[in-house]
Amino acid sequence: PSVPEPADMEKVADGSDAMEAADGASRHQAAAPSRDGGYGLGRAALEEEVAAWDIDIRPDGQGLPEGEGDVWTGEELYVAQCATCHGDFGEGAGRWPQLALGMGTLTSDDPVKTVGSYWPYLSTVWDYVHRAMPFGAAQTLSDDEVYAITAYILYLNELVEDDFVLSSSSFADVEMPNAGNFFMDDRPDTELTAFSGEVCMENCKEDVQITARARVLDVTPDAGGGEGTDPTQTPTMDEAMDGGGQEDASAPAAAAPETGVAETADAASEAPDAGATQTAAADPALVEAGAAVFRKCQACHQVGDGAANRVGPQLNGLIGRTVGGLDGYSYSGVFADAAAEGVVWTEAHLAEFLSDPRGTYQGTKMSFAGLRSADEIAAVTAYIEAEGTE
Amino acid sequence: APDPAITELQPWQQYLGEGVDARPYGMPSEHEAHVVRRDVPWLTADPVSSVNFTPLHELDGIITPNGLCFERHHGGIAEIDPGAYRLMINGLVDTPLVFTLDDLKRFPRENHAYFLECAANSGMEWRGAQLNGCQFTHGMIHNVMYTGVPLRLLLEEAGIKTAGKWILPEGADASAMTRSIPLEKALDDCLVAFKMNGEALRPEQGYPVRLVVPGWEGNMWVKWLRRIEIGDQPWHHREETSKYTDLLPDGQARRFTWEMDAKSVITNPSPQAPITHGPGPTVLTGIAWSGRGTIPRVDVTLDGGATWARARMSGPSFDKSMHRFYYEFDWDGRPLLLQSRAHDSTGYVQPTKDMLREVRGENSIYHNNGIQTWAVNEQGVAENVEVSS
Numbered sequence: 049p050s051v052p053e054p055a056d057m058e059k060v061a062d063g064s065d066a067m068e069a070a071d072g073a074s075r076h077q078a079a080a081p082s083r084d085g086g087y088g089l090g091r092a093a094l095e096e097e098v099a100a101w102d103i104d105i106r107p108d109g110q111g112l113p114e115g116e117g118d119v120w121t122g123e124e125l126y127v128a129q130c131a132t133c134h135g136d137f138g139e140g141a142g143r144w145p146q147l148a149l150g151m152g153t154l155t156s157d158d159p160v161k162t163v164g165s166y167w168p169y170l171s172t173v174w175d176y177v178h179r180a181m182p183f184g185a186a187q188t189l190s191d192d193e194v195y196a197i198t199a200y201i202l203y204l205n206e207l208v209e210d211d212f213v214l215s216s217s218s219f220a221d222v223e224m225p226n227a228g229n230f231f232m233d234d235r236p237d238t239e240l241t242a243f244s245g246e247v248c249m250e251n252c253k254e255d256v257q258i259t260a261r262a263r264v265l266d267v268t269p270d271a272g273g274g275e276g277t278d279p280t281q282t283p284t285m286d287e288a289m290d291g292g293g294q295e296d297a298s299a300p301a302a303a304a305p306e307t308g309v310a311e312t313a314d315a316a317s318e319a320p321d322a323g324a325t326q327t328a329a330a331d332p333a334l335v336e337a338g339a340a341v342f343r344k345c346q347a348c349h350q351v352g353d354g355a356a357n358r359v360g361p362q363l364n365g366l367i368g369r370t371v372g373g374l375d376g377y378s379y380s381g382v383f384a385d386a387a388a389e390g391v392v393w394t395e396a397h398l399a400e401f402l403s404d405p406r407g408t409y410q411g412t413k414m415s416f417a418g419l420r421s422a423d424e425i426a427a428v429t430a431y432i433e434a435e436g437t438e
Numbered sequence: 439a440p441d442p443a444i445t446e447l448q449p450w451q452q453y454l455g456e457g458v459d460a461r462p463y464g465m466p467s468e469h470e471a472h473v474v475r476r477d478v479p480w481l482t483a484d485p486v487s488s489v490n491f492t493p494l495h496e497l498d499g500i501i502t503p504n505g506l507c508f509e510r511h512h513g514g515i516a517e518i519d520p521g522a523y524r525l526m527i528n529g530l531v532d533t534p535l536v537f538t539l540d541d542l543k544r545f546p547r548e549n550h551a552y553f554l555e556c557a558a559n560s561g562m563e564w565r566g567a568q569l570n571g572c573q574f575t576h577g578m579i580h581n582v583m584y585t586g587v588p589l590r591l592l593l594e595e596a597g598i599k600t601a602g603k604w605i606l607p608e609g610a611d612a613s614a615m616t617r618s619i620p621l622e623k624a625l626d627d628c629l630v631a632f633k634m635n636g637e638a639l640r641p642e643q644g645y646p647v648r649l650v651v652p653g654w655e656g657n658m659w660v661k662w663l664r665r666i667e668i669g670d671q672p673w674h675h676r677e678e679t680s681k682y683t684d685l686l687p688d689g690q691a692r693r694f695t696w697e698m699d700a701k702s703v704i705t706n707p708s709p710q711a712p713i714t715h716g717p718g719p720t721v722l723t724g725i726a727w728s729g730r731g732t733i734p735r736v737d738v739t740l741d742g743g744a745t746w747a748r749a750r751m752s753g754p755s756f757d758k759s760m761h762r763f764y765y766e767f768d769w770d771g772r773p774l775l776l777q778s779r780a781h782d783s784t785g786y787v788q789p790t791k792d793m794l795r796e797v798r799g800e801n802s803i804y805h806n807n808g809i810q811t812w813a814v815n816e817q818g819v820a821e822n823v824e825v826s827s
Contacts (some may be wrong), residue, residue, distance in 0.1 A: 077548075079548070079588070080545070080546035080547060080548050080587070080591060081546055082590070082591060082594055086595040086597075087544065087545060087591070087595060089537065089544050089545065089595060090535040090536055090537040090538075090541050090595060091535065091536055092533055092534065092535060092536075093526050093527075093528060093535055093536045093757045097526065097536065098526070098528045098534055101528075101608075101664065101665050102528055102665075102667065103531075103614070104606055104608070104616060104667065104673055105673075106669070106671065106673050106674070107671075107673075107674050108671070110669075133483070134710055136807040142483050143481075143482060143483035144483045149607060154685060154689035154801075155687065155688065155689040157800070157801075159530050159801050161680065161685070164682075166680060166691075167679055168674065168679055169679060171674070172674055172675055172676055172679050172680065175673075175675055175676070176675065176676040179613075179614040179616070180512070180513065180612070180613045180614055180676075183484075183487070183513075184486075184513075184612070186513065186612045186613070186614065187614075199764070215470035229689060229690045229691060230679070230683065230690070230691050230692075230693045231690060231691075231692060231693070232692070232693065232694055233692050233693070233694050233695045233696070234692065235695065235697075235699070238797055239699075239789075239797055240784075240786055241799075243786055243787055243788075243793065244784070244785040244786045244787060245785070245787070246631075247737065247746070247779065247781075247787055248746070249737070249745070249746045249747075250746070251744065251745070252743055252744050252745070252746070253743050253744045253826070253827075254741035254744075255744070255826070256741060256744060256775060256825050256826060257825060257826040258775075258813060258823045258824070258825055258826075259823075259824045259825060259826055260566040260567045260823060261567055261813075261821060261822070261823050262567040262568050262570045262709075262821060262822035262823065263570065263821060264567075267478075267480075267568060267569065268569050268571055268574060268709075269476065269477075269478050269571040269574075290605045290628050293649055335512060349543070359547055362545050394523055
């Protein structure tokens with residue numbers, strides 16, 4: 049008897065004979081039958097019902113509601129609603145996704161896939177923020193708020209200027225840098241044939257060596273269901289699950305440099321005035337450069353005339369000030385501890401902190417990854433000193 | 439000496455056990471309390487958007503018990519009142535429709551066993567051996583007998599307009615999960631399922647209704663299915679752009695890599711299931727599956743790939759379902775390098791990890807179906823390793 053193809057089996061509309069599948073497994077299958085004109089089940093959806101649930105947005109703009117939002121409105125919303133997880137600058141806090149920058153990293157060993165570096169369509173941002181964010185309060189943002197937050201995410205990715213207004217009409221003008229770098233699944237050409245065919249069964253290798261071992265990393269949870277280790281240098285599940293970068297799993301996990309808070313505080317205490325007393329005449333070029341760097345700080349910090357505490361404390365007179373010592377600002381525990389010990393902000397201590405905020409004061413609520421370049425640190429320090437001096 | 443397990447009267451021989459009213463919904467023996475889904479706390483920022491893993495090394499046959507099917511949520515488990523459940527079909531249709539759960543159960547149903555594998559299964563192993571246990575390296579998979587209505591019947595009920603080429607299933611949970619699926623697949627073998635292994639879907643698996651997309655990556659099997667829109671183009675939503683795309687070494691990325699390639703893993707022995715009986719008769723077993731068909735053959739090696747033997751397939755061989763294989767041998771107590779290699783019904787053979795890396799580099803993360811190696815030492819202890827080609 050001829051063996052029916054799966055396509056033919058779909059057409060079998062009655063309770064017909066058992067059929068012998070090509071692989072020899074017996075199947076007693078007949079497709080559930082269609083009925084001309086349908087079964088008459090269900091009811092027509094009302095327009096307002098469709099409107100309530102039909103929230104999807106497409107790259108061609110289909111589904112976008114009327115509305116608009118600007119970068120600065122977006123910043124306020126973002127700092128209040130998004131920054132706890134995604135970082136004040138989209139750098140990602142803890143293991144939450146990074147949203148900004150990472151351009152030029154996709155071919156590196158540590159690709160950083162963000163809205164700016166990776167996402168091919170802006171509509172995806174609008175759609176996802178609207179349908180699923182803020183995490184735990186989905187679909188609570190108004191359309192204008194979603195436009196504004198989307199505009200701010202574009203700004204964080206340096207794709208628009210700070211006067212940009214995103215609207216249903218300006219939407220199509222935004223070009224996503226990585227849009228051209230996606231292509232349809234090509235496994236039929238690149239893999240399926242290459243991986244098919246005869247296999248070797250005997251004498252396939254002369255010598256077999258172990259080239260990698262899981263125990264080098266030892267990141268498996270304890271058998272008892274305990275916490276396991278917390279390998280800060282290994283790929284996170286968000287990365288594996290959601291497509292972020294992976295560290296080299298074949299390399300041993302480098303323990304994160306744990307700068308003991310007490311140690312840091314002691315070291316700073318021992319040389320409290322070295323930096324504070326050396327307020328050299330500010331280099332105008334350096335201050336100007338620092339003003340640009342300070343844009344990374346100003347979502348949370350103010351400095352200069354009338355500076356007030358916002359998300360972070362105001363920074364007037366910072367150098368020489370007691371760490372965690374400003375009245376009227378609610379510091380995290382580590383800063384309160386430093387204040388109790390009388391640690392003082394020197395230029396050196398500030399530089400140490402800015403280069404690795406969370407390593408220097410573990411538990412600080414400042415969700416900022418830090419400044420990598422010593423030049424940037426020197427510049428922003430000069431700016432804070434120049435602006436914050438009476 | 440005589441075995442006290444035989445010579446001494448055991449409590450269960452002497453005293454009456456519980457009656458039939460004690461366990462109206464039965465649970466496993468208290469001695470099986472270690473057989474549970476496990477998560478890896480440091481892997482994710484929050485357990486509400488996270489994953490746990492099926493204890494493959496504790497299971498046999500091809501069906502995954504409902505309570506042990508791995509979970510992946512993006513906004514926690516939605517707890518839906520079946521009386522308030524609605525499924526809407528809208529978009530490019532003649533009549534947008536709303537179905538209740540009772541409506542769905544009046545359509546003709548089908549039963550099929552299918553595997554569901556997360557595209558990120560084994561993703562942690564792309565760059566090298568990392569986690570010691572097949573539960574963690576391969577546990578983002580389960581295999582379930584579904585009962586449901588062919589999606590085709592529901593789409594026919596609404597009447598798809600000629601321009602309709604894609605569907606967008608959407609979940610009712612707090613992440614409102616969406617994926618674009620070509621209409622051809624929707625009409626071919628997708629199910630709108632409300633039973634798993636005979637009983638109602640578990641809440642964590644989409645109660646009361648989930649989409650079944652046979653052979654394709656698990657992220658597309660939208661749980662808590664509330665709506666299906668028909669459109670003329672794909673939507674390119676987050677889970678098909680930012681996520682579930684395969685980044686290649688040149689910086690370009692494959693998208694719509696839906697079908698899960700053939701794959702296998704030895705579940706016993708493995709790091710969580712060492713050989714404890716010493717030399718002598720030993721049962722090696724494992725599972726294999728393919729998103730493109732069945733698994734007629736699995737090869738096994740004990741020496742890291744120098745010599746291979748055909749394993750013995752056992753149990754039903756269903757399309758796009760898990761298959762079980764065994765290889766019995768007398769262990770001589772010497773170290774072993776165990777691997778399995780699946781062949782699917784299209785002729786495709788599971789590649790080594792190095793063969794995959796040759797094509798995809800080391801940033802791809804998803805769709806890692808490379809051959810797994812367990813090193814077993816003289817004590818029978820197994821470890822996750824990689825070996826030379």
